[in-house]
Amino acid sequence: MSRVLVLYTGGTIGMDHTPEGLAPVLGLLPRLLQRFERPDLAFDVVEFEQLIDSSAITPRQWNQILDALVARYDAYDGFVVIHGTDTMAYTAGALAFALRGLSKPVVLTGAQLPLVHPRSDGWSNLADAFEAACQPDLMEVAIAFDRLLLRGSRARKLDAERFDGFNSPNAAPLAEFAISAHWHRERWLRPDGEWRPQRLNENLKLAALMLTPGHGSALAGQILRDGGLDGAILLSYGSGNAPADPALLEGVAAMTARGGPVLTLTQVVKGAVAVGAYAASQPLARAGALPGGDLTPEAALAKLHVLLSAGLPVDTLRAALGRSLRGEMTT
Numbered sequence: 001m002s003r004v005l006v007l008y009t010g011g012t013i014g015m016d017h018t019p020e021g022l023a024p025v026l027g028l029l030p031r032l033l034q035r036f037e038r039p040d041l042a043f044d045v046v047e048f049e050q051l052i053d054s055s056a057i058t059p060r061q062w063n064q065i066l067d068a069l070v071a072r073y074d075a076y077d078g079f080v081v082i083h084g085t086d087t088m089a090y091t092a093g094a095l096a097f098a099l100r101g102l103s104k105p106v107v108l109t110g111a112q113l114p115l116v117h118p119r120s121d122g123w124s125n126l127a128d129a130f131e132a133a134c135q136p137d138l139m140e141v142a143i144a145f146d147r148l149l150l151r152g153s154r155a156r157k158l159d160a161e162r163f164d165g166f167n168s169p170n171a172a173p174l175a176e177f178a179i180s181a182h183w184h185r186e187r188w189l190r191p192d193g194e195w196r197p198q199r200l201n202e203n204l205k206l207a208a209l210m211l212t213p214g215h216g217s218a219l220a221g222q223i224l225r226d227g228g229l230d231g232a233i234l235l236s237y238g239s240g241n242a243p244a245d246p247a248l249l250e251g252v253a254a255m256t257a258r259g260g261p262v263l264t265l266t267q268v269v270k271g272a273v274a275v276g277a278y279a280a281s282q283p284l285a286r287a288g289a290l291p292g293g294d295l296t297p298e299a300a301l302a303k304l305h306v307l308l309s310a311g312l313p314v315d316t317l318r319a320a321l322g323r324s325l326r327g328e329m330t331t
């Protein structure tokens with residue numbers, strides 16, 4: 001018998017039609033979940049008081065999820081987090097880094113179409129999430145969506161129309177669900193030490209700045225210099241290239257001098273920042289930006305947020321940003 005806790009935060013899956021459009025309806029999803037009752041699965045549902053469209057997610061909700069999970073951690077074998085798809089990858093990243101020492105499955109899922117729709121993808125996503133949450137050797141945060149189980153810190157929403165809304169462009173799936181479930185256990189993480197979850201500092205100011213041709217670089221530099229940020233990610237071109245724009249480089253250097261990390265990522269969906277592949281990648285690195293490898297923007301923001309919340313000394317923080325902590329980057 002597996003004991004699973006379901007944390008229901010909102011999202012399309014539990015929505016119904018209202019005069020304003022689709023919106024979450026209290027009580028609807030817990031009622032529909034009765035369909036998953038069976039003798040070898042005992043589950044409880046915590047329905048959040050304020051069910052949200054996940055576009056409204058903030059670090060406050062991340063702490064609510066963390067608090068609810070941590071308070072009941074010992075009483076359950078696995079956890080299913082029901083969440084809207086729009087920001088599911090951000091939440092999966094936040095949980096992956098915050099749940100340090102996790103030794104149980106935490107599986108996020110949702111749907112592109114509500115359960116009340118006859119063609120909803122929610123039923124199969126929930127079934128796969130429950131099955132993954134019952135695997136005692138899955139000790140990481142994952143997303144179950146459209147017959148795939150993806151590493152939470154690698155997943156991205158890549159399609160807003162089709163049912164295969166998620167993938168992890170730089171990492172192979174953790175499982176694939178067909179007539180049989182194909183568990184790729186050789187890809188699963190081992191626990192990383194003792195259980196020591198980290199709450200998020202809700203006041204941190206982080207930004208993702210995307211370089212664009214023309215004034216974009218100078219504007220990014222200005223924000224880095226004057227924006228009062230605690231940390232930032234910079235979405236550069238290709239393999240980590242950027243124009244040697246003095247305003248941009250000055251911004252990176254100013255932020256770095258204040259101890260605020262600037263992580264360089266690529267705007268490209270697949271591939272990695274590789275400093276030195278092109279001469280055009282060197283100025284950012286020399287100004288103090290840290291190469292983020294093939295981190296996704298969602299995981300990078302989550303990693304920055306959790307590490308900054310832990311209040312690490314600058315050197316320790318920079319070293320941790322350069323390492324893969326929970327399988328989030330290829331090293």
Ligand code: ASN
Nearest residue numbers: 011012053054084085086
């Ligand atoms: N807007 C919805 C949400 O993220 C989208 C979904 O769940 N499919 O809450």
